[in-house]
Amino acid sequence: MASFLGIVFDGVAYGSLLFLISIGLSVTMGLMNIVNLAHGAFAMFGGYLSVWLSARGTPFLATLPICFVVLGLAGAGSERLFYRRLRRRSQLDQVLFTIGFTFAAVASATLVWGPAEQRVQLPGALRGQLQVLGVGLGAYRLFLIALVAVLSAGLVALVEKTTFGARVRASVDDEQVSAGLGIPVERVFCLTFAFGSGLAGLGGALSIDVLGLEPTFALKYLVYFLLVVAVGGAGSLAGTAVASLVLGLFDVAGKYYVPQVGAFIIYGLMIVLLLVFPAGLHGRRA
């Protein structure tokens, strides 16, 4: 029983991390119709930025907002330079460009930081375990879940309650009509993309202690982010959250109970879910 609760806890922690990183990808794929395979690279650079800052004496927690801001700016820049042009191109062009970007990013990370796995010094309060109902819960994971819960609440409020959120929803539903109504669609997309990239950078920094950070991170976990988006339905906040939690729980439980099946369970789950829900759990498009 205790081990079961522990698995659920780990699964939720893993799922919230997946959610944090994938939400930006879901937005770009669903709202802007871009297949962005470079999203994992944004998360990876967030992680490396955090490591780099930590090595120069910045406390780990202080690196998190910096990662968010810097990667957000990088996202805004690349949206202006590249993604805006890619939006009207074919899917193949988008796949190629972003795969090329990922390759170059992996290679640069290898050149600068080497192929070894990076570590980061967590503050004392986040190390060790807390005993809750006889179950040892990792303090860092608890922090992770709480942080993501707060951020998600903020995200929902942003999308549902603010003018900016209304503009985003309008631009998504019908880009042309929104532009006709005077909504600066291009700027809305740019800001959304920047926000998603910032969250990916933040998620990358947070995942160093959970997933491990090495140059292949960009490709290895990209698959998981894509799974979340494909299963959750691109562009859906709720769908992405549900899919992240389901995938996180299944992955952790699968690795614990049936280790011989390994990652197979996730890929199998994805194929089944895609067949049953071709547009994702909360698909906007039929």
Place this chain on the structure above:
Amino acid sequence: MSSHPSSRPAVAPRGLVFGLEDRLGRIEVAFWLLPVAVFFVFPGYLVLASQVLIAGLFALSLDLILGYAGIVSLGHAAFFGVGAYVAGLLSVRGYGEPLSGLVAAAVVAGCVGFVSSFLIVGGHALTRLMVTLAVGLSLHEAANQASSVTGGTDGLSGMETSDLFGVFAFDLLGKTAYLYVLGVCLVAFCLVRRLVHSPFGLSLRGVRENERRMHAIGAPVRRRLVEVYTLAAALAGAAGALSAQTTEFVGLEALSFDRSASALVMLVLGGAGHMYGAFVGSCAFMVLQSFLADLHPAYWQFWIGCAVMLIAFFARGGILGYASAARERLARGSRGSRGAAARPGP
């Protein structure tokens, strides 16, 4: 066909210069004389040249579904790997006859392709992309987990390929292997060439250009896609078998995402939808790779990444696309009616 030479357009439409004319042109014959020439001129590089041809065949199989049917696949290595493991396992179990092993690999890979094609044809573009990725990854993971059969991360070793036709032994310099690979590539190429010029190939291009309209005129779109996907899988399996038989080794790398992605890159580098683009691209890719990877493995990845980004942005059509455009421009320039500047660059 040649009785009305004047009825043929003096300038082939863009993209039709290579390979789409029904008759085997002089350029095509010259193209296939090149690998024959390599055999005599560069006897020291036959092992690399075999790998280039195998990668070219693999990219050609991808061209069928990407260039002709318009399906972007991120998991095509699944079929390459299945073919490689089938040929490898047959050989390890003591059945090393190359030709029947090749056919068996193609048949098994074709069957896997047939089954997975039903997952592909249903969804819309993004779902298709994800399903190809998931199929590729799950086969990779399956081979990784079934290490008692496949050797897992250590790979499948202990293969021994018997003599070709029972006469020609596979030598260390790779002469037999090269000619074997070249022969198979040529046969496969002729098959593909015949196919894309048939009504079947035409309907595939129709699907690529406008799937909805093809439905509307009553073309069996789903069946066409299942057929071409199965065929491409079988060809990829044959390429995998060639790789296994000539190197006498199969590793997990045969099923990896890297292999799927690099095939995509090779094809686009050479030019998708040209057939020859697959071989031109694989040659450019692998020659560059062997040169740059000697300097530093990361350099190679960096530069290929940059090259792919540039291609995606500026050079639609790859090397052959450029060649076609240049040839068209030359032809226009010599006729003098319309200047080359009238058309913006590719």
